[in-house]
Amino acid sequence: MxxxxxxPAMTHLAKDPEWWRxxxxxxxxxxxxxxxxxxxxxxxxxxxxxxxxxxxxxxxxxxxxxxxxxxxxxxxxxxxxxxxxxxxxxxxxxxxxxxxxxxxxxxxxxxxxxxxxxSDQHPWFKESRASKDNPRANWYVWADAKPDGTPPNNWLSIFGGSAWQWDGGRMQYYMHNFLTSQPDLNFHExxxxxxxxxxxxxxxxxxxxxxxxxxxxxxxxxxxxxxxxxxxxxxxxxxxxxxxxxxxxxxxxxxxxxxxxxxxxxxxxxxxxxxxxxxxxxxxxxxxxxxxxxxxxxxxxxxxxxxxxxxxxxxxxxxxxxxxxxxxxxxxxxxxxxxxxxxxxxxxxxxxxxxxxxxxxxxxxxxxxxxxxxxxxxxxxxxxxxxxxxxxxxxxxxxxxxxxxxxxxxxxxxxxxxxxxxxxxxxxxxxxxxxxxxxxxxxxxxxxxxxxxxxxxxxxxxxxxxFRHAHPALKTGVMENMQVTGTVLSFTRRDAAEEVFFALNMGDEPARFSPPEGDWRPIGLELNSAQPGVDGDLHLAHWQPCIMLRNRDQDEEA
The missing domain is CATH 3.20.20.80 (Glycosidases)
Structure with missing residues (x-):
């Protein structure tokens, strides 16, 4: 370097090791x-x-x-x-x-x-392809041709054609899962x-x-x-x-x-x-x-x-x-x-x-x-x-x-x-x-x-x-009770403090759905969450969610 x-002098922030979850x-x-x-x-x-x-x-x-x-x-x-x-x-x-x-x-x-x-322009590859006995000769996946000159095996490239490219310097093939200009490194080294x-x-x-x-x-x-x-x-x-x-x-x-x-x-x-x-x-x-x-x-x-x-x-x-x-x-x-x-x-x-x-x-x-x-x-x-x-x-x-x-x-x-x-x-x-x-x-x-x-x-x-950040159950809680009712997907997310019920009408037509039993309160109005109707059912427009919450401490006391 x-x-x-x-x-820089400050190399990294002190952070929660679970920040990613x-x-x-x-x-x-x-x-x-x-x-x-x-x-x-x-x-x-x-x-x-x-x-x-x-x-x-x-x-x-x-x-x-x-x-x-x-x-x-x-x-x-x-x-x-x-x-x-x-x-x-x-x-x-x-x-x-x-x-x-x-x-x-x-x-x-x-x-x-x-x-x-x-890249095939990386100094590692330039050295590797130079000979079969240099210090980085084994850093890439090299293989001899079959006796008839064809590639070592039948592997294919995602970008089309064989996964093997002939190199006239080493008189060997090298492997590339993608472009011929992207030789694969040899992780066995x-x-x-x-x-x-x-x-x-x-x-x-x-x-x-x-x-x-x-x-x-x-x-x-x-x-x-x-x-x-x-x-x-x-x-x-x-x-x-x-x-x-x-x-x-x-x-x-x-x-x-x-x-x-x-x-x-x-x-x-x-x-x-x-x-x-x-x-x-x-x-x-x-x-x-x-x-x-x-x-x-x-x-x-x-x-x-x-x-x-x-x-x-x-x-x-x-x-x-x-x-x-x-x-x-x-x-x-x-x-x-x-x-x-x-x-x-x-x-x-x-x-x-x-x-x-x-x-x-x-x-x-x-x-x-x-x-x-x-x-x-x-x-x-x-x-x-x-x-x-x-x-x-x-x-x-x-x-x-x-x-x-x-x-x-x-x-x-x-x-x-x-x-x-x-x-x-x-x-x-x-x-x-x-x-x-x-x-x-x-x-x-x-x-x-x-x-x-x-x-x-x-x-x-x-x-x-x-909303996700406001409810820790959505970030780290378990997912339970996954159900499909017609075009409605529903499940709950739960942690030690709260349980969140979620339903979504994933269809293009309205759907009628029975809310879960228990002491749930509707939330998520900012996300267009449906509210129970006068008949007690949920009437979900196309692609409308229903979001409800219950406090686990209160629920357990009840």
Missing amino acids: TAQQEA GAVIYQIYPRSYQDSNGDGVGDLLGIVRRLPYIASLGVDAVWISPFFTSPMKDFGYDVSDYCDVDPMFGSLADFDAVIETAHALGLKVMIDLVLSHT PAVQEALLDVARFWLERGVDGFRLDTINFYVCDKELRDNPALPPEARNATIAPAVNPYNWQEHIYDKNRPENIDFLRKLRAVMEPYNAAAVGEVGDAQRGLEIMGEYTAGDDLMQMCYAFELLSGEQPGAEDVAGIMARVEAVAADGWACWAYSNHDVKRHATRWQLSPSALKGFTTLMMFLKGSACIYQGEELGLPEAEVGFDDLQDPYGIEFWPEFKGRDGCRTPMVWETDNRQGGFSAASRTWLPVASEHLHLSVEAAEADPGALLHHYRRAIA
């Missing part, structure tokens, strides 16, 4: 949040400028997608220096300003660590694990409060490089990769999801513990996502949180679906901790993906704040932004370029944030051209417009988040 890179996390995609220097790309100082807005939402933490030095083939998820900031985003001093400002506003900062692979733990230490000393761990179940591959078995057609789904990608045709038991992964996660947790830092892992698996989430978050020596893709799916979940997901979590991850999200930088925005009405958007927001687990909000979803239309000539995402037009990639959810209505660039940038075009259909949904409209979704997000 150079003198200019020295960490039930937390609401706001994801920032830095290229698209706020441009501070007029080059058409968002940056760290732009984030500093907008942190007061984020704090006004009432969230607990921000997760910042990668800003590390990178050739940007996959927009920062191809890292060439883990311990520096790409000049596109600013400098380490700018990151220190993010930490200082966020902490002053009461916000935790989580950063996106991409540990499964690096102890020095690799220690180097990555040092990366975590660097940022923890710099003041970060935790990590979002990209592709957490991809770290370790099978040491014997055995072929993946075929997946029966009826078991295939497009949760992780688009339906046009044959990646979905394999059962991925050897190229990821290996049991050896657990040992590394324990080491990472041990590094994080002195800082009271927390991590949320991205579990990318279409068949065993919830089960892996349970494995990776059980006990107190692994990761605190993980998220699977059940609520990031293409099919809008109904009451039966949500109840089924929660029952599955209870069955396979009862000792773990989920982090729920509807949208992120990798999937079509849920307003469009599920074709949601304004009432449904509010209903799903309320539901998330009542589910057991932590919650993650993706920038712009609080405005109700739909997926943007991005023409082929404007595409940046290599995923979309590869599979166009059947799959248009992820650019539609990554277009710049809109802050102002009467501004061609939405207040995002002063540049005449931005890295992705500002969606004209987003301008009327800007922060400026939402702030001025009492009925805007933005205010509902604030109310729902505030």
Whole structure:
């Protein structure tokens, strides 16, 4: 570390080690949040400028997608220096300003660590590919060709084609789960694990409060490089990769999801513990996502949180679906901790993906704040932004370029944030051209417009988040009595002091529902909670909730 890179004197805040449990996390995609220097790309100082807005939402933490030095083939998820900031985003001093400002506003900062692979421009890979006997020769997954010159096995890349790329220098193949320019690190090499733990230490000393761990179940591959078995057609789904990608045709038991992964996660947790830092892992698996989430978050020596893709799916979940997901979590991850999200930088925005009405958007927001687990909000979803239309000539995402037009990639959810209505660039940038075009259909949904409209979704997000914080049972309490009555989903959240009843009509037609028995009092009028009618029943409009509370001490005395 150079003198200019020295960490600030205050390395981390004293904080509750359980701060993450039930937390609401706001994801920032830095290229698209706020441009501070007029080059058409968002940056760290732009984030500093907008942190007061984020704090006004009432969230607990921000997760910042990668800003590390990178050739940007996959927009920062191809890292060439883990311990520096790409000049596109600013400098380490700018990151220190993010930490200082966020902490002053009461916000935790989580950063996106991409540990499964690096860029092919990383010095580690340049050295590794130089020969078979250099000090880092074994730092990546290298393998000889089969006798006929074909790849070592049948593993496939999520971004299309074989997961193996030939290197004429070493006369071997190297593994890449994603782009050919993203070689996979070899976690069977102890020095690799220690180097990555040092990366975590660097940022923890710099003041970060935790990590979002990209592709957490991809770290370790099978040491014997055995072929993946075929997946029966009826078991295939497009949760992780688009339906046009044959990646979905394999059962991925050897190229990821290996049991050896657990040992590394324990080491990472041990590094994080002195800082009271927390991590949320991205579990990318279409068949065993919830089960892996349970494995990776059980006990107190692994990761605190993980998220699977059940609520990031293409099919809008109904009451039966949500109840089924929660029952599955209870069955396979009862000792773990989920982090729920509807949208992120990798999937079509849920307003469009599920074709949601304004009432449904509010209903799903309320539901998330009542589910057991932590919650993650993706920038712009609080405005109700739909997926943007991005023409082929404007595409940046290599995923979309590869599979166009059947799959248009992820650019539609990554277009710049809109802050102002009467501004061609939405207040995002002063540049005449931005890295992705500002969606004209987003301008009327800007922060400026939402702030001025009492009925805007933005205010509902604030109310729902505030309600969650006001009732500890919603953050850390147990979830019980999950029931489905027609289109109505209902359950209770309970801790030592209170019990909260929640019901939501997840249908587009009104529903009649019998309230629970007992000494409950209606609350949540600010969230449009229904009140019992003169007949004693609840008459729920479409996507209307009912929220009731009872004090457990009083209930027990009665």
